Amino acid sequence: MTMIRLKNLSKSYKLGKEEIPILKRISLDVEEGEFLAIMGPSGSGKSTLMNILGCLDLPSSGGYELESMNMVTGQENKLADIRNQFIGFVFQSFHLLPRLTALQNVELPLIYNGWKKKERKERAMDALKKVGLEDRASFRPPQLSGGQRQRVSIARAIVNKPKFILADEPTGALDTKTGEQILSLFQELHEEGVTIIMITHDEQVAKKADRIIYIRDGELFKDRSEDAYA
Amino acid sequence: MLENIRISFQSIWGHKLRSSLTMLGVIIGIAAVIAIFAIIQGRSEELKSNLIGMGNNTVNVVFEEADMYEEEGMWGGEVTNRSAPPIKQEAIEEILTYPNVNGMSIYYEGWQEAYHLINVTHPKLLGIDERYLDLFPATMVEGREFTELDFDSYSQVALINDVAMSELFPEGDALHQTIDISGMPFKIVGIFSDAEVDSDWYYPEPTIYLPATTWPLLNGFDAPMQVAVQASSSETIQEVGTMTADRLNMDLPPYETALYQVADFERMMEEISQFDQAFAFILGGIASISLLVGGIGVMNIMLVSVTERTREIGIKKALGAKRHVILAQFLTESVVLTSIGGVIGILTGLGIAKAISVFANMPFYVSVPAISGSFIFSMLIGIVFGLLPSIKASKLQPVEALRYE
Ligand SMILES: Nc1ncnc2c1ncn2[C@@H]1O[C@H](COP(=O)(O)OP(=O)(O)OP(=O)(O)O)[C@@H](O)[C@H]1O
Ligand SMILES: [Mg+2]
Numbered sequence: 295m296t297m298i299r300l301k302n303l304s305k306s307y308k309l310g311k312e313e314i315p316i317l318k319r320i321s322l323d324v325e326e327g328e329f330l331a332i333m334g335p336s337g338s339g340k341s342t343l344m345n346i347l348g349c350l351d352l353p354s355s356g357g358y359e360l361e362s363m364n365m366v367t368g369q370e371n372k373l374a375d376i377r378n379q380f381i382g383f384v385f386q387s388f389h390l391l392p393r394l395t396a397l398q399n400v401e402l403p404l405i406y407n408g409w410k411k412k413e414r415k416e417r418a419m420d421a422l423k424k425v426g427l428e429d430r431a432s433f434r435p436p437q438l439s440g441g442q443r444q445r446v447s448i449a450r451a452i453v454n455k456p457k458f459i460l461a462d463e464p465t466g467a468l469d470t471k472t473g474e475q476i477l478s479l480f481q482e483l484h485e486e487g488v489t490i491i492m493i494t495h496d497e498q499v500a501k502k503a504d505r506i507i508y509i510r511d512g513e514l515f516k517d518r519s520e521d522a523y524a
Numbered sequence: 525m526l527e528n529i530r531i532s533f534q535s536i537w538g539h540k541l542r543s544s545l546t547m548l549g550v551i552i553g554i555a556a557v558i559a560i561f562a563i564i565q566g567r568s569e570e571l572k573s574n575l576i577g578m579g580n581n582t583v584n585v586v587f588e589e590a591d592m593y594e595e596e597g598m599w600g601g602e603v604t605n606r607s608a609p610p611i612k613q614e615a616i617e618e619i620l621t622y623p624n625v626n627g628m629s630i631y632y633e634g635w636q637e638a639y640h641l642i643n644v645t646h647p648k649l650l651g652i653d654e655r656y657l658d659l660f661p662a663t664m665v666e667g668r669e670f671t672e673l674d675f676d677s678y679s680q681v682a683l684i685n686d687v688a689m690s691e692l693f694p695e696g697d698a699l700h701q702t703i704d705i706s707g708m709p710f711k712i713v714g715i716f717s718d719a720e721v722d723s724d725w726y727y728p729e730p731t732i733y734l735p736a737t738t739w740p741l742l743n744g745f746d747a748p749m750q751v752a753v754q755a756s757s758s759e760t761i762q763e764v765g766t767m768t769a770d771r772l773n774m775d776l777p778p779y780e781t782a783l784y785q786v787a788d789f790e791r792m793m794e795e796i797s798q799f800d801q802a803f804a805f806i807l808g809g810i811a812s813i814s815l816l817v818g819g820i821g822v823m824n825i826m827l828v829s830v831t832e833r834t835r836e837i838g839i840k841k842a843l844g845a846k847r848h849v850i851l852a853q854f855l856t857e858s859v860v861l862t863s864i865g866g867v868i869g870i871l872t873g874l875g876i877a878k879a880i881s882v883f884a885n886m887p888f889y890v891s892v893p894a895i896s897g898s899f900i901f902s903m904l905i906g907i908v909f910g911l912l913p914s915i916k917a918s919k920l921q922p923v924e925a926l927r928y929e
């Protein structure tokens with residue numbers, strides 16, 4: 295079943311009087327349960343695409359449907375609910391709140407979803423267990439290693455049982471070995487049926503996915519085109 | 525909400541120096557209001573209780589040219605130099621039976637030098653009747669009060685207070701000594717202390733009491749008399765004073781142009797409260813300027829705080845926090861900040877007022893409405909000046925906020 299459908303989606307930024315196109319007429323279907331990797335050179339528009347997929351930003355034109363719901367006309371509070379309930383974010387630089395403990399960080403999406411304290415704590419603890427960090431629940435991000443921080447942010451991404459996970463270079467800030475641990479975590483989630491869209495620079499990383507698509511100068515390619523990575 | 529307040533405290537505590545500097549404006553503003561208010565209020569409360577009923581629900585009925593209060597206002601008017609005809613005993617007895625009348629005294633008052641050997645004092649001299657000390661109790665330190673016999677037999681005896689004693693008898697031992705007033709000898713039969721009668725912002729003055737019956741020896745038979753009546757409560761003073769004046773006026777001869785009168789307390793109160801209002805106005809001016817400055821400081825620091833936490837806001841929004849959640853977070857922080865400032869300001873202000881009242885010997889009055897008003901006002905400052913930064917925070921676009929380094 296198709297979960298995400300992008301139709302002729304474009305995004306451009308205004309710089310002074312000039313319109314600079316970043317994404318050009320992108321069409322893409324993502325199936326439920328799929329593990330998709332998006333590759334492309336720096337500045338090609340990967341993060342821009344991910345922001346639109348994550349309802350953090352709106353496209354300039356074109357359509358975006360999530361399970362046949364139109365995402366383009368959504369107003370702010372509705373988009374906040376969609377991000378909260380349907381999407382799990384994993385960022386390259388983790389984006390954890392440094393003053394909160396690991397557990398409190400994982401609890402955040404549940405707070406915004408109106409969960410009661412006790413059930414919230416249990417659910418967040420389960421998510422931390424899943425990423426193998428239950429013994430670090432009361433640690434704050436600065437007291438954790440990079441890999442541990444990324445695992446906390448994965449716990450935070452899955453705690454609300456989202457429809458899909460968006461990961462923007464989740465291994466970009468980690469060494470190869472730690473990166474592999476994070477990837478196997480993603481694979482585990484994938485095997486459980488979670489849909490994952492992952493942006494990466496790294497061919498080795500991308501290979502773990504079911505499907506790789508390439509983006510260059512804001513355009514999508516099904517295969518790696520010669521000059522894109524030359 | 526509670527969570528928000530807790531987080532606000534943490535974040536304020538996390539920037540101790542910055543927070544306290546920010547609070548300073550609010551602290552100074554609120555402290556100034558509270559301190560000035562406590563002192564002004566204390567003074568005017570005391571002024572009122574002194575004016576009205578001299579602190580013990582007593583009022584003077586004064587023999588004056590008619591309608592002086594109408595034309596001259598509360599302080600004006602001249603006491604007539606013609607003395608009133610003697611007050612009849614039946615009138616006094618009748619007045620004492622009136623409802624709400626606790627007591628009444630007819631006495632003479634003047635300033636005359638008193639001597640003992642080479643020592644001299646210039647005391648307040650009172651010729652008191654047998655009921656005077658019921659209205660204005662004195663604490664006897666030594667000796668006795670006047671007896672009925674003293675009054676009836678025109679005894680040349682005197683009661684002096686401790687201030688007069690120290691001036692006339694530097695070595696002490698005043699009891700049974702004789703002092704000289706206008707060439708007349710008076711024997712001291714008692715020494716009293718009236719520190720409790722007068723309030724703390726009067727300097728204690730030398731005072732000498734003589735039996736009223738001896739007053740004509742010094743000042744002739746037509747010396748002006750004072751009439752004081754005591755009401756059962758402060759609410760009935762006006763009524764008691766008016767009734768007494770009316771009764772005494774009944775006995776005046778028809779050609780008399782002067783009348784017994786009593787001050788119009790409602791009018792006095794009004795003038796005092798106008799005075800208070802003028803002060804409140806000045807006070808309000810000072811307070812609003814310093815609170816405006818304080819509020820702008822709060823706004824400034826909240827704007828800095830929003831900028832510093834752009835990424836935090838972005839993360840929260842990405843995770844599904846809605847506008848009102850972010851708004852509430854920053855608004856709470858700003859209100860908590862100014863409320864802490866308000867509480868510190870209130871305590872500081874009370875401390876300053878207390879210190880002033882101790883050092884300058886002034887009354888101190890803790891006004892609950894002023895304190896709760898200041899506290900609410902400090903919260904209000906937090907809301908007003910925190911609103912703009914909070915709205916700014918809540919409107920941040922998640923993409924922009926996440927991109928912010
Ligand atoms: N708010 C903006 N205003 C103007 N231009 C922008 C804005 N956001 C992104 N861009 C531009 O869009 C282009 C694509 O940026 P994007 O972050 O999507 O690239 P990317 O593929 O994620 O690169 P990287 O691999 O380095 O993360 C860049 O050229 C960038 O300068
Ligand atoms: Mg990027």
